[in-house]
Amino acid sequence: MGAGGTVTRSTLRQQIADALRDEVLAGRLQPGREFTVKQIAEQYGVSATPVREALFDLSAQGLLESDQHRGFRVREFTVADYRSMVEARTLVIDSVIRNAVPDPALPPGRSAAYDDSLVSVRRRAQEAARAAQGGDLDILIGYDLRFWRELGAFFDNVYINDFLHRLRVQAWVFAVPYLRHDVRARDWLWHGHPDLVAAITLGDHDAVRAVMADYNAHALSWADRLAAGDPPPPERASRPTAQPLAALDTPFTTGDPGTHTPTG
Template sequence: MPGTGGTGAVTRSTLRQQIADALRDEVLAGRLQPGQEFTVKEIAEQYGVSATPVREALVDLSAQGLLDADQHRGFRVHEYSPADFRGMIEARSLVTDGMFHNLIEGDGMKRADDPRVLAALAGVRRRGEEAQRAAVAGDLNILIGYDLRFWRELSALFGNAYLADFLHRLRVQSWVCTVQHLRRVDDLRGYLWSGHTELVDALARRDPRAAHAIVTEYNAHSLALIERLAAE
């Protein structure tokens, strides 16, 4: 994050978000390991910025469940268990089932047969194609980026910004949990879910049963994989 220290052109709130995004990416990339501890001072020195926006960014990430705060020792990367992951999947399912129902059975801009929604779904599908290519290739870093963007854009069609934000946070937490295990696998080809375009196609043809089945299969696959890797 070059040029963030003392430029005056970057507001504190912008800097706070940049630091939070950078640290989140460090966790997702596995460069910050589960249980790893660090202080505000260490992060401030690493990025060449003052302590205040760093502290605010770390508090934000703690509120999102990615970090644990210790009043005397600083912060550490949260360690998720398979039980945590199961809870995330259950919460995600509640949101996506409602979202798909409204896209298919709702009215106005929420309906999947609205031309504007169909056009937006085409854009989401392109993101899904990139995610699928990364999944098939076993490229976890590329997959995470496109997968998060895919679900963010898909959930935006639902029209409820609060639920879209909640789902995004759940998916970030899910990825933080899964990368703790997936980073131990040398070759991820064949491990990663790649049903993104199938899901969009089911929504575009207004088939809620197919959409539900695709996501259910995805969740079962992910949970079984994490539980197996955790057991190993």
């Protein structure tokens, strides 16, 4: 395969992975749902190879489980899994969040670049908070993941940022089925993103730690509530494996790999 073909296949692979991740995060591909490479390829009108690669990518990210004889299944996370995600996230981010606070000794050039980056992060924060307060789960998930991803760039460690992003995606995958069926869900959507950006902008380490403590406590409090059965676990009704996925808003292309990445 020539260089152009390699880029095309890689692009398609990423588009399929992004589209399926969106389906899971939106709750249209529910935990326990099973499907095969053939079904996905036929539904999206693409060949099996990029589909297989995309599914293995999502399996490596912990969102799918593969079975040699039955295909793939959306992973089912438990409340204990969710609590462990929050605890792991807390341990990692508590040790690096101080790096998001600007160093007063930064040279002018780097300080200006830092300020420019904060403008984008602040915009994401405002949109995420607005969506949370309005109970708009679909918009919140996209902006929340973007917010933390961009903020994580301040850590200057791509491995830590990728790890935390993976944990947040998994946490949302767990949370979505509960939130979709909870009439009080809006009360449990954290919206302190702007407070965190404000604390970072001021260079206030104590305020940053206070917001992060609230963020983590909020998540663990929600886990306690779920463990107590309030609300009860969403039904895991078995779905026929042949049931088609939701149609894509836009067809797959072989151009810009970022054409279908609303959650990244």
